[in-house]
Amino acid sequence: MKIIVCIKQVPGTSKVQVDPVTGVLIRDGIDTKMNPYDLFALETALRLKEEYGGHVKVISMGPPQAMEVIKEAFMMGADDGLLVSDRKFAGADVLATSYTLSQGIRKMGNFNLIITGKQTTDGDTAQVGPEIAEYLQIPHIANVLKILEVTDNDITVEMDMPETIEIAKVKFPCLLSVEKDIFQPRLPSFKRKIKTKDKEIKVICLNDMEDKNEKKYGLSGSPTQVERIFPPDENADKEIWEGTGEELADKITKKLKELKFI
Amino acid sequence: MGKLLVHQDLVNDETANKLIKLCPFGAIEYKDGKLEINAGCKMCRICIKKGPKGVIEFVEEQTTKVDKSAYKGIAVYVDHVEGRIHPVTFELIGKAKELAKKVNYPVYCIFPGFQILDSAEELLHYGADEVFIYDYVELEHFRIEPYTAVFEDFINNKKPSIILIGATTIGRSLAPRVAARFRTGLTADCTVLDIKENSDLVQIRPAFGGNIMAQIVTPNSRPQLATVRYKIMNAPERTEEVSGKITVCSMDTNKFKSNVDVIKITKKEIEGNISESEIIVVAGRAIKTKKDMSLAYELAEVLGGNFAGTRPMVEAGWIDAKKQIGLSGRTVKPKLIITLGVSGAVQFTAGMKSADYIFAINKDPKAAIFSVAHYGIIGDIYEIVPKLIENIKNEKGLTGELPKYAAPSTRN
Numbered sequence: 001m002k003i004i005v006c007i008k009q010v011p012g013t014s015k016v017q018v019d020p021v022t023g024v025l026i027r028d029g030i031d032t033k034m035n036p037y038d039l040f041a042l043e044t045a046l047r048l049k050e051e052y053g054g055h056v057k058v059i060s061m062g063p064p065q066a067m068e069v070i071k072e073a074f075m076m077g078a079d080d081g082l083l084v085s086d087r088k089f090a091g092a093d094v095l096a097t098s099y100t101l102s103q104g105i106r107k108m109g110n111f112n113l114i115i116t117g118k119q120t121t122d123g124d125t126a127q128v129g130p131e132i133a134e135y136l137q138i139p140h141i142a143n144v145l146k147i148l149e150v151t152d153n154d155i156t157v158e159m160d161m162p163e164t165i166e167i168a169k170v171k172f173p174c175l176l177s178v179e180k181d182i183f184q185p186r187l188p189s190f191k192r193k194i195k196t197k198d199k200e201i202k203v204i205c206l207n208d209m210e211d212k213n214e215k216k217y218g219l220s221g222s223p224t225q226v227e228r229i230f231p232p233d234e235n236a237d238k239e240i241w242e243g244t245g246e247e248l249a250d251k252i253t254k255k256l257k258e259l260k261f262i
Numbered sequence: 263m264g265k266l267l268v269h270q271d272l273v274n275d276e277t278a279n280k281l282i283k284l285c286p287f288g289a290i291e292y293k294d295g296k297l298e299i300n301a302g303c304k305m306c307r308i309c310i311k312k313g314p315k316g317v318i319e320f321v322e323e324q325t326t327k328v329d330k331s332a333y334k335g336i337a338v339y340v341d342h343v344e345g346r347i348h349p350v351t352f353e354l355i356g357k358a359k360e361l362a363k364k365v366n367y368p369v370y371c372i373f374p375g376f377q378i379l380d381s382a383e384e385l386l387h388y389g390a391d392e393v394f395i396y397d398y399v400e401l402e403h404f405r406i407e408p409y410t411a412v413f414e415d416f417i418n419n420k421k422p423s424i425i426l427i428g429a430t431t432i433g434r435s436l437a438p439r440v441a442a443r444f445r446t447g448l449t450a451d452c453t454v455l456d457i458k459e460n461s462d463l464v465q466i467r468p469a470f471g472g473n474i475m476a477q478i479v480t481p482n483s484r485p486q487l488a489t490v491r492y493k494i495m496n497a498p499e500r501t502e503e504v505s506g507k508i509t510v511c512s513m514d515t516n517k518f519k520s521n522v523d524v525i526k527i528t529k530k531e532i533e534g535n536i537s538e539s540e541i542i543v544v545a546g547r548a549i550k551t552k553k554d555m556s557l558a559y560e561l562a563e564v565l566g567g568n569f570a571g572t573r574p575m576v577e578a579g580w581i582d583a584k585k586q587i588g589l590s591g592r593t594v595k596p597k598l599i600i601t602l603g604v605s606g607a608v609q610f611t612a613g614m615k616s617a618d619y620i621f622a623i624n625k626d627p628k629a630a631i632f633s634v635a636h637y638g639i640i641g642d643i644y645e646i647v648p649k650l651i652e653n654i655k656n657e658k659g660l661t662g663e664l665p666k667y668a669a670p671s672t673r674n
Contacts, residue, residue, distance in 0.1 A: 048585045062290065063300040065416045090266070090289065090303030094450075098442060123590045124468075124609065125450035127438035130406075134442035139406055139521045142435035156525070161404070163343050164527045168405075171521040180583065188446070219265055219305050221321060223447035223483035229306060229469065229476050232608055232633065240627075240638040247646025251623060252646070253653040255637060259619060261541065261565065261598050 001054035001150070002111045003045040006074060006101060006132070007038040009066040013110070034069040037117030039076075039091030039185035044147065044178050045115050046077045052150055054112075056080040059104050061089065061097060062124040067201050074196035075188030082108060086205035088217075098131030105136065113155065114175040118143070127256040129177040140175040141168060145182060185202055266299055266309070267319045274295045276400040284313050298471045307481060330461050330575050333423040333484040336362050337416070338390070339436070340373035342429040344402070345381040350428030352497040354490060355388045358426055359498065370394060370422060374412040375403035379508070386504035388497070393508045394420070400518035403527070406439060409519035413440045419511075422485050423461050429489040441487045445479030448487040451589055453494055453612055463488060468589060468608040475608070493595040494616070536585055540597045541567025543574050544587060545615075548603020548625065548643055552580045557647045558602055564654045567598070572610050583586040602643045606631025623647070 012031035014041040045056045057080040058073040060066050070081035092100060105114065114133070119126035126142070133140035143160040148167065150156075157170045160179060170176075206212060215221060241251055256262045278292040289302035290309065297317070302524070309318045341348035342546040351371075358369045367392040373382055373399065375629040377451035383395045396412045402674035414423075425440070427453055440446035453475075462479050463486045469476035481487040536542060543565065545558040562569040573588055587594055588610040600618040604610065606622070606629055614620070615634045621637035623643050632638040639646065654660075 005409050033429050040543055061301065065288070065302075085301050087298055087300050087303075089301040090299055091305030092301075093441060095445065098438075119590065121590075126434050127441075127448060129452055130435055133406075134410075136302065140435070141522065143431045156531050160431055161343065161347070161527075162341070162348055162432060164529055166403070166524055166528075167526040167552040169523040169525055174521065175383070193463050207359035214422060214607040215377065216499045218301075223445070224449060224478050226305065226469070227464075227477045232468070232500060232611070233474050238632070238638060240632065242640045246649055248623075248641045249646045249653055250650035252637075252639065252650055252655065255621075256565075256598075256654070257657065259598070261389070261619075262387055262654055 001052045001113065002109070003048060003056045004056065004105060004108060004111045004114045005038070005042050005045045005056060005058045005073070005078070006114065006116045006129070007031070007042065007058050007060050007067045007069050007170045008035045008120050009060065009062050009118055010035045023111075032068065034068075034072050035117060035120045036124075037119055037121070037180060038069075038177050039117075040080065040180055041115040041117040042073055042076055042180050043183045043185040044176075045113075047183055048113070048147070049077075055106055057081065057111075059084065059101065059108065061085070061092075061100055061104065064203070067178070068199050069164055071196070072188055074199055075193045076186055077189075077192065081201045083201055085203055086217075088206050088214055089218045091222060092217065093222035093224045094125055094127045094131060095223055096217055096219075096221035099129050099135055099221060101128065102132045102135035103211055104204065105132070105209065106210055107204060111214045112172040114138075114173075116175065116177045117171075118177055118179055129175055133175040136173075136175070138154065138173045138175055139170055140177070141170055144176045144178045147182070239259070265321055265323065266305075266307075267321045268299065269317055269319065269493075270296060272314070272317045277317050281309050281313045281317065285309055286555075328482050328484050330423070330484060333421045333461070335368045335370050335420065335422045336424045336426065337370040337372050337420070337485075339425065339427040339433065340371050340375075340382075340385065340393075341430050341433055342373075342375060342378070342381065343404075345375055345378045347381055348428055348430055348492070349383065349497065350433075350490070350492040351385070352388045352429060353492070354426045354428060355385065355390055355497040357455055357490070357495040357499040359389050361424070361455065361463075364457050365459070365461055367423065368392060370420060372413065372421045372425075373414050373423040374398075374401045374409055379510075382508050386506045386508070387500045387502070389506070391506045393506065394447065394511050395508060396511050396513065398515065400515060401432040401518075403524040404436075406435060407518045407520040407522070408518040408534070409436055410443060412441045414433065414443060414512070415443060415511070415513045415517070417485060418445075422488045424457075424488070426455075427487065427489045427499050429491040433489055437487055437489050444483075444485065446483040446485060446487060447478075448489070449480075451612070452490050455488065455490070455495075462486070468612045482572070484548045487667075491613075493593045516563045536568050536587065536594055537592050539568035539594065540615075541565050541597045542587075542594060542596045542614075543567060543569045544599060544601040544604055545569065545571045545581065546602055546604030546624075547572065547574050549575070550584045552578075553581055554644075557643060557651075560651050561600065561602075561647055561654075564651055564658065564660065565598075565600075567596075570594070572604055582634045601631055601635075602647060604628050604631050606634065662673050
């Protein structure tokens with residue numbers, strides 16, 4: 001089975017704030033990591049490979065530094081990696097990102113299955129997977145909880161729906177976005193780290209794509225625009241209480257009584 | 263649309279270093295005396311607003327303009343399972359009506375399903391002007407290709423300016439598919455929606471995974487798509503009389519071909535659903551061990567409420583994912599919420615800040631949670647909560663030990 005997994009490098013911390021005076025974004029440190037939800041996608045792919053054979057390729061879009069997450073994927077057992085990187089991709093929203101990734105995937109050869117994580121921790125939209133599937137004109141299933149059966153032609157999964165759990169069979173090629181905890185992700189292996197230290201990561205840019213129309217990528221290819229960013233509203237009529245544990249507990253009790261919760 | 267242009271003649275070590283430091287996304291690189299912007303750029307344009315003057319410039323690009331007057335109306339997707347309408351739908355109809363009034367638009371509902379005529383009737387009681395139903399056996403269960411095909415048919419025929427979709431598991435799967443088909447913008451999990459005179463939808467949501475809100479528009483594409491979570495907007499009162507109508511649509515059933523087979527459907531057990539709780543106690547990172555989670559369980563128990571947790575608590579495996587509040591968990595709107603040692607990232611507060619009363623206990627006076635709390639209590643949960651539980655027990659006359667509260671398993 002040929003599997004492609006989409007991974008993304010995200011900030012290691014979510015402590016991003018806006019300075020209320022200057023309006024400047026403050027990001028503590030510059031550490032980055034693989035989007036935690038992608039670990040479940042990669043683990044799912046590796047388990048399928050172990051059981052049914054084949055290979056696992058990963059793709060990521062981002063600045064050259066994003067190669068780090070591809071190396072991490074190698075340490076977990078991915079066979080191949082592709083980085084899609086070009087400054088012309090800057091400012092991409094969901095649509096432009098999905099289009100860029102779908103163009104990148106077209107350069108990766110045949111596949112049966114694409115697996116993505118549920119969402120990223122920096123965008124939190126959970127939209128890129130389904131949009132990639134639309135661009136590649138393949139079906140997708142989101143919120144996959146379990147893989148039940150795999151045959152040569154299709155895969156049967158359990159998916160989470162608003163009120164129900166559904167079992168669905170979907171034909172290859174298709175895209176699945178998997179829930180957290182579908183499988184426990186393995187740790188990167190030191191042995192593999194040594195072995196894949198010099199492994200080549202292919203990097204492609206806009207000129208390598210089938211569609212070289214600049215207007216479909218980056219900011220130009222993004223229908224949504226961020227008009228402004230601002231710190232969240234403060235609650236104006238708030239009270240702040242200080243004191244010993246006992247005093248505070250009494251004060252809370254009194255207030256809860258007053259509000260008729262007790 | 264546009265791009266950033268770097269005026270290399272103004273680039274020197276000093277300006278370059280300033281800009282590199284300023285960029286929150288590490289998207290500016292300085293190599294061989296040349297400044298470049300890499301793919302990490304999020305177009306926040308802070309480099310222009312706050313950086314050395316004139317080094318980086320934003321250049322508008324000429325694009326073919328969409329004819330906005332050709333698109334009218336606000337459509338709401340009717341989220342349902344076998345005709346049972348998800349309440350987020352009514353909330354969105356309420357919001358759609360409010361927006362539609364400002365620009366004099368009709369409010370539509372788009373309803374694909376099977377044997378749904380009776381359910382469609384109900385939507386009229388909430389103020390929909392016209393409900394478009396696609397009633398076909400192929401649409402009995404949600405499958406991605408046929409449902410997207412219905413949207414395609416509807417958009418091509420009615421040309422709505424805006425489509426609002428509930429951010430349920432179905433909506434989150436369907437909306438991006440539709441957006442990509444029409445090469446248009448989609449904004450997920452909006453917390454505030456407004457409309458400009460020129461019919462641009464103003465979409466506000468937490469962004470960049472941190473304590474920032476972003477205002478997003480789709481200025482040159484139609485339709486504009488947005489998803490909104492359950493319990494963010496308010497549902498209108500149900501009225502007895504109706505003024506709208508139901509239109510039964512027909513379309514080419516060949517478009518319903520699908521590579522997905524739904525084999526079996528089991529109803530989920532709805533136990534301890536935090537979205538419906540009126541009182542919620544939330545466990546945050548200040549709780550040091552899994553055993554100490556009993557602080558939250560017990561407080562919830564004596565208050566007759568439910569308990570929940572933040573993302574780190576779920577990631578640690580101390581609490582089930584269904585009990586997670588926040589953008590990657592559930593949105594709640596209880597009467598009372600008490601947070602125990604929760605720091606209060608926007609990711610979390612977006613999921614709970616419309617609660618009637620928010621009590622936040624945290625040791626750190628600078629914790630972000632205090633900006634949304636009505637009562638901010640600066641102190642140690644280990645000192646306050648046991649006493650608080652005791653107080654409430656006394657008040658309620660619950661003498662002696664409570665019946666042993668079995669800590670629920672994390673895998674229910």
